[in-house]
Amino acid sequence: MHKYPIRPVVAALMAAVLVVACGKETPPPAPKAETPKAPVVLTVKIGSASPLTGPQAHIGIDIRNGVQLAIEDANAANVEIGGKKVKFELVSEDDEANPTKATTVAQKLVDAKVAGVIGHFNSGASIPASKIYSDAGIPQISPSSTNPKYTEQGFKTTFRVVAHDGQQGPTLARFAAKTLQTKSVAVIDDSTAYGQGLADNFEATAKLLGIKVVAREHTTDKDTDFKAILTKIKGKKPDLIMFGGIDPQAAPMVKQMKDLGIKARFIGGDGMQTPNFIKLAGDTADGVMASIPGLPKDQMPGGKTFLDKYKNKFNQEVELFAPMGYDAVMVFIEAMKRAGSADPAKFLPEVGKTRYDGVIGPIAFDEKGDLKNGPITIYLVKGGKWEPLETVKPEAEAGVAPATAPAAAPVPEAAKK
Amino acid sequence: MDIFAQQLINGLVLGSIYALVALGYTMVYGILGLINFAHGDITMIGALVALTIVQALAAAGMPAPVVLIIAGGGAMMVCAALGLSIERVAYRPLRRAPRLAPLITAIGVSILLQYSAALIWGKQYIAMPKLLEPAAIDIAGAQLTTLQLAIFLLACAIMAALLWFIKASRMGRAMRATEQNPDVAGLMGVNTNTVIAFTFVLGSAIGAIAGLMIILYYGIGHYFMGFMLGLKAFTAAVLGGIGNVGGAVLGGLLLGVIESLASGYIGDLSGGVLGSNYRDIFAFLVLVLVLVLRPSGLLGQHSGDRA
Numbered sequence: 101m102h103k104y105p106i107r108p109v110v111a112a113l114m115a116a117v118l119v120v121a122c123g124k125e126t127p128p129p130a131p132k133a134e135t136p137k138a139p140v141v142l143t144v145k146i147g148s149a150s151p152l153t154g155p156q157a158h159i160g161i162d163i164r165n166g167v168q169l170a171i172e173d174a175n176a177a178n179v180e181i182g183g184k185k186v187k188f189e190l191v192s193e194d195d196e197a198n199p200t201k202a203t204t205v206a207q208k209l210v211d212a213k214v215a216g217v218i219g220h221f222n223s224g225a226s227i228p229a230s231k232i233y234s235d236a237g238i239p240q241i242s243p244s245s246t247n248p249k250y251t252e253q254g255f256k257t258t259f260r261v262v263a264h265d266g267q268q269g270p271t272l273a274r275f276a277a278k279t280l281q282t283k284s285v286a287v288i289d290d291s292t293a294y295g296q297g298l299a300d301n302f303e304a305t306a307k308l309l310g311i312k313v314v315a316r317e318h319t320t321d322k323d324t325d326f327k328a329i330l331t332k333i334k335g336k337k338p339d340l341i342m343f344g345g346i347d348p349q350a351a352p353m354v355k356q357m358k359d360l361g362i363k364a365r366f367i368g369g370d371g372m373q374t375p376n377f378i379k380l381a382g383d384t385a386d387g388v389m390a391s392i393p394g395l396p397k398d399q400m401p402g403g404k405t406f407l408d409k410y411k412n413k414f415n416q417e418v419e420l421f422a423p424m425g426y427d428a429v430m431v432f433i434e435a436m437k438r439a440g441s442a443d444p445a446k447f448l449p450e451v452g453k454t455r456y457d458g459v460i461g462p463i464a465f466d467e468k469g470d471l472k473n474g475p476i477t478i479y480l481v482k483g484g485k486w487e488p489l490e491t492v493k494p495e496a497e498a499g500v501a502p503a504t505a506p507a508a509a510p511v512p513e514a515a516k517k
Numbered sequence: 518m519d520i521f522a523q524q525l526i527n528g529l530v531l532g533s534i535y536a537l538v539a540l541g542y543t544m545v546y547g548i549l550g551l552i553n554f555a556h557g558d559i560t561m562i563g564a565l566v567a568l569t570i571v572q573a574l575a576a577a578g579m580p581a582p583v584v585l586i587i588a589g590g591g592a593m594m595v596c597a598a599l600g601l602s603i604e605r606v607a608y609r610p611l612r613r614a615p616r617l618a619p620l621i622t623a624i625g626v627s628i629l630l631q632y633s634a635a636l637i638w639g640k641q642y643i644a645m646p647k648l649l650e651p652a653a654i655d656i657a658g659a660q661l662t663t664l665q666l667a668i669f670l671l672a673c674a675i676m677a678a679l680l681w682f683i684k685a686s687r688m689g690r691a692m693r694a695t696e697q698n699p700d701v702a703g704l705m706g707v708n709t710n711t712v713i714a715f716t717f718v719l720g721s722a723i724g725a726i727a728g729l730m731i732i733l734y735y736g737i738g739h740y741f742m743g744f745m746l747g748l749k750a751f752t753a754a755v756l757g758g759i760g761n762v763g764g765a766v767l768g769g770l771l772l773g774v775i776e777s778l779a780s781g782y783i784g785d786l787s788g789g790v791l792g793s794n795y796r797d798i799f800a801f802l803v804l805v806l807v808l809v810l811r812p813s814g815l816l817g818q819h820s821g822d823r824a
Contacts, residue, residue, distance in 0.1 A: 153635070153640055154640065154741070155640075155642060155739065155741065157640040157641065158640075158641045290794075291792075291794045316784075316792075317784065317792060317793050318792035318793060318794035319793060319794050320794050320797070322741075322745065324735045324737055324742070325531060325735065327527040327531070327777070328524060328527055328528075328776070328777045328778075328779075328780035328781045328793060328796070329780060329781075329793050331520060331523040331524050331527060331781060332520065332524075332780075332781045332782075332784075332793075334520070334523070335519075335520040347642075348642045348737070348739070351642075351644075351736075351737065352735050352736065352737050355735075355736055359651070359653075359660070359662050359665075360523070360660055361653060361660045376641070376642070379644045380642055380644045380736075380737055381644075382644065382646075382647050382736070383647065
């Protein structure tokens with residue numbers, strides 16, 4: 101009697117496995133294009149690695165979409181490299197915002213022989229993955245990882261097209277001190293490389309500027325209950341609460357602040373400067389501030405066109421880092437064109453010499469691979485919308501001005517190559 | 518002092534939600550000796566169903582109490598049906614199988630539910646439309662919102678009703694008989710299959726209410742929200758003595774308060790070495806301690822040999 105009924109169970113399990121399998125991004129099949137059919141067409145694979153499942157999927161998919169858009173544009177423009185027509189191909193991988201998974205995915209991309217990688221989203225994923233790309237000699241441009249450590253490992257292959265937390269955190273602190281006249285602040289982070297890095301940098305500068313840090317708390321990037329932390333902070337009565345983390349935590353945090361009757365203002369970094377934050381936080385989002393590297397989306401030199409193109413293609417608004425993903429692809433392609441080769445060993449040196457006017461503005465890298473002179477904009481939620489408040493050029497303000505002047509000069513030289 | 522009172526309130530409200538979910542674990546374990554790891558995810562489904570109903574009805578402009586009753590009722594029905602079919606499909610065929618088999622099925626069902634939810638609702642966090650405007654009540658400097666009070670009172674009422682039901686009703690008596698010895702209960706004329714199916718339905722429906730409370734309280738839903746909740750509620754059930762309904766209530770409330778106080782004071786007590794991000798460690802430290810020092814839990818009478 102009990103021999104057969106096991107079938108439905110097995111069926112259920114198999115269904116479970118199937119569903120799990122479907123949830124993952126299956127890598128596109130290996131291209132057959134390597135056997136040239138028509139006039140020599142070179143297939144160049146570009147890797148994209150970001151979280152496509154899990155709580156941060158919306159941001160990861162946004163990046164992947166940006167990369168995809170760039171590849172389609174490049175293919176439509178019939179790019180030629182070293183006299184050969186080139187077809188670009190996207191190899192998209194899901195790192196699940198998980199550092200361990202990120203290294204697996206990185207190895208997978210290396211094995212797939214991608215020419216370059218756009219990714220990862222999380223600093224916690226970009227940093228361990230960068231070692232693998234560096235060993236393989238494949239250039240990596242992160243569209244979004246802002247932890248300073250990412251480019252401080254001495255790898256020649258790591259680049260990013262955002263300002264890092266070493267710039268973002270202090271900018272937030274200066275904004276808090278000068279514009280908001282903050283006297284005391286409570287700092288919370290989500291215990292990730294990104295959140296903690298941002299919060300640490302903010303805290304250090306805030307202390308220098310004479311703001312009293314009355315509490316330093318940590319949560320995780322999976323939590324939605326912050327009542328205990330906020331209750332503790334309420335007792336310290338800060339003027340401002342600064343959060344290093346992303347929107348799924350920031351939104352309930354803001355709501356719970358209201359429940360607990362906390363009057364302090366709330367400020368955070370780029371991880372929470374998203375439309376999703378406002379959707380999740382509802383009307384409690386009003387008055388919240390957040391910084392984001394780069395110019396306001398619609399003030400970007402290529403902003404309007406890009407936003408329209410993106411919306412037409414994917415039928416949704418740009419979440420956050422799609423323009424950076426787009427530009428990162430273009431940086432690779434420009435470098436390949438200059439080097440006349442899609443071989444990473446040949447075009448890698450050219451990536452560092454990039455002078456490119458992208459959607460996000462002029463892109464150039466310093467010797468570490470960080471974006472030179474990346475502007476940072478601080479936004480405020482007003483009537484259910486992020487409104488830009490102030491744009492700061494961190495290096496100009498930090499007094500590292502010499503970096504900007506020589507940067508302008510070598511442009512013609514680089515362009516000649 | 519007001520901070521302490523506030524942490525206590527936070528903990529009790531959180532704990533009452535844990536307790537409701539823990540009831541589902543403990544009832545099933547009591548009767549079948551099965552740890553239904555899918556229960557946290559049933560709660561998640563309840564939360565997301567309720568959220569969807571609220572979104573649809575609130576947009577249609579219905580008054581909040583009506584919306585809540587329909588959402589709660591809808592979620593309970595979906596979860597009850599889900600609990601019933603999971604029992605029928607995934608657990609009943611394995612009732613005489615070695616104990617490891619149903620445990621693995623339970624984990625399989627849990628993953629199945631998570632990713633089915635991810636397919637239906639997507640992988641993003643879903644926002645709850647603003648439905649209630651809870652007023653705040655001031656108690657000794659601590660703020661208690663009317664929503665918190667309602668959650669706590671409703672949870673207590675459900676738990677009291679359940680205790681009464683198991684003690685006094687005919688079905689409750691059948692449940693207790695099945696718990697003590699399913700074979701003998703069967704011989705005495707109790708239809709154990711019906712009793713077990715009913716237990717799943719009841720536990721899942723209570724889980725659905727917990728789900729509704731969570732989305733009202735946190736205003737946010739997500740396909741993965743049941744995972745950690747399930748583990749916490751399981752811990753609460755073990756803490757109180759798994760299989761013991763009163764124990765689940767006590768364990769849930771206790772765990773909520775422990776977590777709340779731990780995250781509120783751990784930073785100061787450890788001189789900043791440990792932060793409130795280690796809060797979950799406390800929950801599971803409690804689990805380990807209970808299992809080592811008092812495997813039968815606070816209120817458990819018989820240890821784990823039955824099951």
